[in-house]
Amino acid sequence: MPPFRRAAAILAAVVLGTGPAMAAAVTTVQPGKLTVGSDLTYPPYAYMQDGKPAGFDADFSRMLARQMSLQPVFLDTRFPDLILGMRAHRFDIVASALYVTPERHKLINYVPYLTTGSSLLVLTSGTYAPADVDALCGKRIGTIKGASWTPKLAKVSAEHCVPGKRGAIQVREYPTSPEALMALKSKAVDVMMEDAAVSHELVQQSAGSIKVTSTKLIYPIVIGLGVNKDDTALLDALNAALKATTDNGEYPALLKKYGLDKPDAADVQSALGQ
Numbered sequence: 001m002p003p004f005r006r007a008a009a010i011l012a013a014v015v016l017g018t019g020p021a022m023a024a025a026v027t028t029v030q031p032g033k034l035t036v037g038s039d040l041t042y043p044p045y046a047y048m049q050d051g052k053p054a055g056f057d058a059d060f061s062r063m064l065a066r067q068m069s070l071q072p073v074f075l076d077t078r079f080p081d082l083i084l085g086m087r088a089h090r091f092d093i094v095a096s097a098l099y100v101t102p103e104r105h106k107l108i109n110y111v112p113y114l115t116t117g118s119s120l121l122v123l124t125s126g127t128y129a130p131a132d133v134d135a136l137c138g139k140r141i142g143t144i145k146g147a148s149w150t151p152k153l154a155k156v157s158a159e160h161c162v163p164g165k166r167g168a169i170q171v172r173e174y175p176t177s178p179e180a181l182m183a184l185k186s187k188a189v190d191v192m193m194e195d196a197a198v199s200h201e202l203v204q205q206s207a208g209s210i211k212v213t214s215t216k217l218i219y220p221i222v223i224g225l226g227v228n229k230d231d232t233a234l235l236d237a238l239n240a241a242l243k244a245t246t247d248n249g250e251y252p253a254l255l256k257k258y259g260l261d262k263p264d265a266a267d268v269q270s271a272l273g274q
Contacts, residue, residue: 026068026234028092034070036061037091037226039079041176042144044201044258045097048076056258057095060113061225063250067241078175080146083108086226092234094226097195099148101221102273109231110224111238112271113251115263117217118149119199121184121192121210129213130191134160138167142180142189145173149193149219177202184210193218197260222263222271 029035038046038057046057053074065072075091082094083104093111100110120130130136133156143150150171157169172189174180181202184192192210194202199212227235245251255262263271 026231026237028070028234029089030073032071033073034061034065034068034093035073035075035091037075037077037082037085037094038096039082039176040074040076041178042079042097042198044197045195046095056114056254056260057097059254059257060251061093061095063245063254064238064241067244067250068237079144080175083226086228089228092227092231093238097198097223098226099221100224100268100271101148102271104148104226105272107229109227109229109235110272111227111235111242112222112224112263112268113242114223114255115220115261115267116223117196117220118147118193118214119196119212119218120214121181121194121199121202122190122213123184123187124209124211128190131213131215133218136169136191137161137164138169139191140170140172140189142172142174142183142192143194144177144180145175147173147193148221152219153193181210197258222267 038053038061040046040048040053042055044055046053046055048054058074061074062072075085077085077091079096082096082098085091086094087107094108097116098104100112122128122130128139130139133153136153137157138161141153150173153169153171162168172183174183177194177198180189180192180194183189196217203210203212225238227238242251251262
């Protein structure tokens, strides 16, 4: 399809709000399907329940796919491999609490849809109760591998902890969030750093064994769908679907269901480093 005709098809989908028009304007990994890469070990965003993908990211992906008249297909993939898998065209998008960062934006495009931040978790049986990253000097921090806060912790360690002779921050990465939690419970780490919504979910499921000690969101950040840089047609169609579901009330209702908020334009620009 010539570029001007493709643009016209996408514009028609936006104006008319017709799913079939949007589906016809894009080429996906599997024809007629929206293949979603997601780490399904990460409640409340993405996890398995009764043998099916569940959580906000799963519901959000299904909502957009339905608006685009595509069938959603989920591929459970560990977080560090998600961007690599998408760029290798194993799936069309990444929907897995993917933080928007300037570094990642060099590799992929985004459809921003949430704001969040991170929290600190410790065992309730201990006395250590860090309120912020300044209290992490000399401590062992457990985290999911590939987290956006890991390089930030390294910077705090190098610029503040070590020069102040308070001991380096020792970050220990694990393939999944449950494995990082297991490390905390077994005292292989002193504290766990995790997304705020995930932390809230973990505390609710812990029967009182862990607690959040951070007093405010650490490193507030925007979450977005990941889309390949060379797939502008899909990016435009996803944005059109998000606008349509915002206008018809589906997206606001989904946010309310999970107690989450959408980012504003300033949040997005800041997250992209612009």
